[in-house]
Amino acid sequence: MNREEFDSLLALLDADREAAGRKYEEIRTRLIGLFKLWGCTESDSQADETFNRVARKAAEVRERSNPLPFIVGVARKVFLEWLRKQKRKDRIPEPSVQAEEEPDYRLEHVRKCLEILTAEQRRLLLTYHADEQRIRSRKILCEQLGIPMNALRIRVHRLRKKVETCVEEKLRDLSMKRF
């Protein structure tokens, strides 16, 4: 994206350049989240690619009062292209040590990453994911914490996300070492 395209993109988001900059950051963060929700493992770069394409078309889109539907449409297209590339790549057989060893490492990493949580947080997360007496356990959690089920779900989600990020980092470190 060149300077001119970037300026067009900002102008599309808001007439005020400073406000447009803030909106750009907000939308980019959520785009990354949306790509992740779709299952993309390269969400940052795909969000940037979306903005690149939107910027190129910014002049045509400017007439619209709400650019979000257009951005979502472009993002979806970018995701489908990424997915197609991914599938092609996946068809190439490559005997890999990682495929064999990752699961063991993974479970161990999850165990280690649980340690970044406090004991209470850990118990909350594990109780939530325990299969046995699931409904009863979750109700008890809600009672103990004095929060509704929805809030419990979000609280657990934030903890799980911490663990997820930690595991991702550990797996990335592992593959870097192998490389």
Added chain:
Amino acid sequence: MRDHDELLRRYLLGRLETEERDLLEERLLREADLLEEAEAVEADLLDDYAHGRLAPDERQQLAHRLASSPRGRERLALVQDLGRIASEKNGRVLPFQRRELSRFERAAALAAMLTIAVLSAWVATRTSDLVSPPQVAGTPTPAPSQPVRPPVPPVAPTPLPPREVIAESTPQETPAPEPAAPLVLQLALSTLRGEGQIPVRNVPPGTERVQLHLLLNEGDKSYFTSFQATVRGPGPELHAAGLEAREIEGRWTLVLDLDPKLPEGSYEVEVSGVTAAGDIEPIDTKELDITRNASAAAATPD
């Protein structure tokens, strides 16, 4: 709020009409909280999927979505791992667990117990000649000082074997009179990790028995009543129906005897489950490359 959850759930299962979906995705870009909620609802769905709690149609829809969602598969793996770790702790981590006592509280409790013990001994010596022997029958049992845990369900022994692995190992449950231990090829199903990386395994010439061990996840084991598997490759097609999962080394496993003379080449293993209603649903299709190299080690991972 329930409607909200329901909308997100339908979205994540791919059940929304295009227009409805586009509107929701626009909101996901606008509302940070909604995105977080969607992720949380997704995690619940994955948890239900992993434990076989989804209705068959939902299960299929989610499986379809996961097929094009590498990150979703990673999240599924995380949820499965958390469930596994939780089950190691008997699945009652918080509500049934005693609070850890501080050093001071432990010391105070110990002092109290000692005091009670000394007092009891003193009372016993003072009254032993005044009372008849204790009446055990009919005497109410004193309440335990610690909460009693409900019976513990059988827990998978640890360490668990790798899940997305083709690796040879000797199963623990090998019957004694067998002439030769089989060469075991393990293949994990539905973990959806490492997709696209086709494992290569060597079966040295002269191997007398070869078994394919298909590792099921807990959800599939509880959801289906039996299983069927088809192995396609350079040799004749092998189809096995009415397979039952056996617990081997803590994992629910489908065992297939393969022809020890199976030719070198690329194989496809297709596994389906049969529901209680008799419906057959695909579980997974995995690829596997077999080599027949005399010099390469059979059981040594790369």
